[in-house]
Amino acid sequence: MARDPILVVVFLRGGADGLALVAPSSDPDYLAARPEALRVLRKGDGAGRVLRQEVADVDFRFHPAAAAFADLFDAGDLSLIHAAGLPEATRSHFDAEARIERGLFGAAAPPGDPSGWIGRWVQAAAPGGPMPVLAVGAMRPASLLGADAAVAATLDDLILGPGHWLAPALRARLQAGFGEHGPLARPMSDLVGLSDMIGSRLWSGADADPRPYAPAVDYPEGNPVSRPLMTVAQTIKEDLGLRVATVDVPGWDTHVAQADTFARLTRQLSQALMAFWRDLGPLQQDVSLVVMSEFGRRLRSNTGAGTDHGRGNVMLVLGPQAKGERMLGRWPGLANEALEDGADLAVVTDYRAVLAEILTGHMRLADAAPVFPGFTPEPLGFWG
């Protein structure tokens, strides 16, 4: 039975260096701007995997630690959109994250509307099911404002005191004790509802612990991205009506000694995503996953072998419907006059164009305008 389509949003917090993830490895301006350690090389042990499709006469290569992405790209499951980002120039993490996650700009941003783009999708699509939206982690990203969402690192975390003999009494207290209108009344009642629902599926009172998730493949151990993606896979497989899940991956703010940190983060991200993808098996058909960050990083490195905040970045879209193995959008180049403010990869594709196409294509939303009011996307050509 075909499920409703599912979107997974992986947000790389801190501003991931797209020029090291998918690198214009032969571009003379790229070669001139960065020391070898901050580039993707074309020769030797550390050479990056080349993208088979030539784009703008540039030899784009994946970072050598992103071999799993190269495999997914070659398999036709992954599309890339480079030089994408915010239409408004900001190089502040939190300002950029807030703008991206709200997705409201200029005249289209009604004063006082705090909703996020996923929140508006929920309002437009009105998904049913017991748990349509899941934010993996302890905090709810701003993109979910305006929607009900389960916020948890693992499904077990939603079960009230499993095995504790006082749990039934506490459950009653949470349900009744917060009044009709207090600000915690609804969150507490949501917790009780989620606990009842998850608990009945994962935990029989006879066992000491909730039933652990048994993935179809092994996820890499000691990899901080594995657990959150396992939670998403488990939620999909438990058939809880999941439609959108968000996963935050921190640590990409590489102002110093970028080379080692970036390689480690990229290896963790790509290997965990590959495990997730294989774990889904035939359910891949129902899932699209987008990888994004608040901005890219400066073309020229600083004196600490790191890079500062930039603008344009690469976005990754994983999913069989995305007709992968393509680099979409336009590549503006890195010549000084092509850079934004003479410093950063320019933003030539509005990030909303990518998300809007996923919403209308994969998620089968008739019209993305309620999600991104005032924005008319130019189709990038993933779907259709």
Add this chain to the structure above:
Amino acid sequence: MLTRRMLHIRVLAALAAGASWSPRAAGAATSGAATSGAIGPAERLWLDRLTYGATATEAARLSDLGRAAWLERQLSHPVSDPGLEERLAAARLRISYGAGSDEYGNRWRATDELRPLSWLKADPADLVPLQDWGPGKGMDYSERSRPAQEVIAASLIRAVHAEGQLREVMTQFWHDHFNVDSGKDETTTTTFPAYDATLRAHALGNFRVLLGDVARSPAMLYYLNNADSIASPANENYARELLELHTLGAGNYLNDRYSDWRAVPGAQDGLAEGYLDLDVYEVARAFTGWSVGDGRWLVEGEQAPRTGVFHYVARWHDPYQKRILGREFPPNRGPLADGEEVLDILARHPGTARFVCEKIARRLLADDPDPALVARLAQVFLAATEAPDQIAQVVRALVLSPEFDAPPTKLRRPFEVLAAILRAARAEVVSPEIVWHWELARAGWRQHEYGPPTGHPDRLAAWTGASSLNRLVDLALYALEDWWGTARLDLSPLAGPDETLRAFLARHAAGLSAAAADGIAAEIGGIYLGAEGLDGPAQALPDKKRHDAARMAMAFAALTPEFLFR
């Protein structure tokens, strides 16, 4: 369509207008009186806003002194606190690791011991070796991370036991304002004790002094990479967060409105109202060379001293002219002059005054404090920029304002929930393990290890996810059990030989929630004891059973709106 969020906003507005829903009904059950001293709900709320939770001792003190004198006692409380020092000296924190070796051929033995918190007051120079790697310098990473772990363990002891409660509350405020993730790596773990001491020393002092000490703190210099900022290009990480998070705030980041510095209001008169990316770049240049004396290599044949404190490297500094917020900086000035002037400008900027005062009001009073109140506080802040007690003056103005009598709308955050439960229970925190730290992390609270430089969020919506709330349930259940070993407590003593079980249970519940106390007493009686015994003497129960019953009453009382809101 009425969204849930809008509904919440309406409910909060109704609350503010004094409508029916209130976690602290004015006619709260009288059974609270035994624990809360002779104070009423309003005084109780006042204490809950200014401490880590009202206790009988503090209630009695407030009752004796009155609000104004109680506040002055807190505002002038010295940093040194003999009772607390004694507890910190007696505290032991486990360190445990297996035998190991490293790539340099170093080997070390397995260790499992309870150690004193001996790094808390160490000379920073003595901590530098914990950053060393190489032959003869091997150790388990637990040794390198130990100094920060000690600060984390101490933080709960301080929150629960410090006499200077308001200083502790404000120290945590500054930890979030000037956030450093102590767990970043061995540079931040080893410099975190000094950083904690710096924030505590100036928590109620002068903002410019605090800002300057933070700018020179190795922990901050490492965390935001300024220690490695060499001309040129400079590292922009600290410069950006200095403007966005420490002083002017994101609301004064005007990059999407102006591309030319001359266009920013005020810039051509010598003080721009807000900042652009251009200012970030220039501020970064001003702080090049502000680094740490950790023995780092400076130039062929020259190393920084191994002092473990701030070290300025003149040859790393970009000496040429700069323009920051419309002000011209001449070239080739003396050492540190560029950075110090940036801090001078920022600490006295009206934008900083508004941003910092709003955050203080948000911390102590309400998520969205009245703008008129914030404006008044900003005036106090600006009038006192040279005063040694500038921050205390702002806090005093806030606490004594009529707005401070508003009904409770602040949700206690996870660390505050834990501390308040332990205070109400009169627990003695020993924290030989910091299991509580990992439990709080599951609720989103990373005490001294919050990754992003924003610090923990301070609005209700951030803490009402189902998983975070579920961790509060766990905290209520387990904070009062012994198996974390976090605290010693004995809840069995009676108020008097004739105390009934009902009164005994209500007394414990009332320490957290006077309004719900009687109902909880009946509920616990029904679950645990059989209701028929409630009106008999509590003395009839064995100590252990009485302790457990009281513990349950407190756990239930912790899960009430009256306790969770302040």
